[in-house]
Amino acid sequence: MFNENPELIITSLDKQIWDEELENFVPKNIFDVHTHIYKWSFNQDPKKNISERNFQGKYFSEVSMRFADQVDQLLMPNRVVNRLSFPFPFKYPCNFEGSNEYILEQTKTLTENKCLILINPNMDKNYIEGLLLKNNIKGFKPYRFYSKTKDTINCKILDFITEEQIEIADKFGLIIMMHLAKKDAIADDDNINDLIYLSDKYPNVKWILAHCARSYSAWALEKGIKKIRDLKNIWYDCSTVCESDSIDALYQGVGLEKIMYGSDDMIGRMRGKYITFGKAWSAINSDNHNLALSHCDDRMTFIRYEQLRAMKRGIRNSKITESEKQDLFYNNAKNLIDSVNSKN
Numbered sequence: 001m002f003n004e005n006p007e008l009i010i011t012s013l014d015k016q017i018w019d020e021e022l023e024n025f026v027p028k029n030i031f032d033v034h035t036h037i038y039k040w041s042f043n044q045d046p047k048k049n050i051s052e053r054n055f056q057g058k059y060f061s062e063v064s065m066r067f068a069d070q071v072d073q074l075l076m077p078n079r080v081v082n083r084l085s086f087p088f089p090f091k092y093p094c095n096f097e098g099s100n101e102y103i104l105e106q107t108k109t110l111t112e113n114k115c116l117i118l119i120n121p122n123m124d125k126n127y128i129e130g131l132l133l134k135n136n137i138k139g140f141k142p143y144r145f146y147s148k149t150k151d152t153i154n155c156k157i158l159d160f161i162t163e164e165q166i167e168i169a170d171k172f173g174l175i176i177m178m179h180l181a182k183k184d185a186i187a188d189d190d191n192i193n194d195l196i197y198l199s200d201k202y203p204n205v206k207w208i209l210a211h212c213a214r215s216y217s218a219w220a221l222e223k224g225i226k227k228i229r230d231l232k233n234i235w236y237d238c239s240t241v242c243e244s245d246s247i248d249a250l251y252q253g254v255g256l257e258k259i260m261y262g263s264d265d266m267i268g269r270m271r272g273k274y275i276t277f278g279k280a281w282s283a284i285n286s287d288n289h290n291l292a293l294s295h296c297d298d299r300m301t302f303i304r305y306e307q308l309r310a311m312k313r314g315i316r317n318s319k320i321t322e323s324e325k326q327d328l329f330y331n332n333a334k335n336l337i338d339s340v341n342s343k344n
């Protein structure tokens with residue numbers, strides 16, 4: 001299945017970017033804190049989103065840990081990659097139980113690989129606490145699609161994860177992978193005030209703000225980070241952020257020890273780039289633009305490579321040392337995950 005996948009062919013452009021720009025930057029040991037492990041069948045309405053089906057359902061209908069390993073070996077040869085992984089948050093109707101059983105099965109025997117379970121605000125407390133007795137669960141993955149308000153764009157944190165669920169995370173010292181909602185993301189006062197309130201009330205919860213606190217370019221971080229930089233239990237992943245100014249804003253704003261690598265696979269392996277303008281951002285790919293490109297090489301490389309380029313350039317001016325690079329790609333994540341006092 002893997003070898004016949006037309007989405008996973010390395011072009012001469014990919015090879016050149018890896019060899020010339022990334023091979024010397026990416027360390028040998030990696031902890032990826034943001035991988036989705038899932039089956040397309042957990043999306044219980046397969047007709048509902050054509051673009052999702054194309055990127056997940058057609059050639060990526062089952063993303064096991066082994067499949068994710070193969071993708072990593074293809075894109076980042078000779079690297080050892082461990083993961084904090086979690087299910088894909090399909091819109092309702094989503095098979096939550098199946099998603100969580102699958103992630104548990106996939107991380108069961110692998111000592112370094114840990115997981116988060118997918119939760120929604122209606123999920124039964126006993127179900128969650130029952131799952132926590134099993135190995136390898138380090139926390140929760142809530143998502144804005146499950147907002148109680150049905151508004152998946154402008155929802156607040158507590159619209160898609162309840163305080164009762166955060167209390168459980170506090171009790172066990174768990175990680176919550178938070179993809180902030182709202183158009184201004186980390187620059188939004190509701191999000192900032194909620195993070196301050198929740199950090200104070202539930203000091204054992206460890207928050208990871210995904211996608212540089214959903215700041216795909218620097219402006220949101222520049223505005224919001226000074227208000228939350230003193231909160232000790234907040235970390236950040238760089239997954240799919242392709243603008244170096246955002247990585248730089250995070251680096252300057254919170255310091256390297258709070259920043260971690262994430263791939264967002266199987267999104268990171270897609271060809272294209274998250275581009276930004278004004279206060280907007282979106283993924284550009286070869287099927288959704290009309291740019292005139294006859295004057296240059298018009299091929300696109302992997303979002304992953306664009307992200308790694310941004311990480312490299314975003315921290316270059318700070319003259320990162322080899323050991324800081326290991327922290328960024330491995331130690332920060334490993335230490336955070338090891339600090340979770342769940343069953344194992």
Ligand SMILES: [Zn+2]
Binds near residue numbers: 034036264
């Ligand atoms: Zn993700």
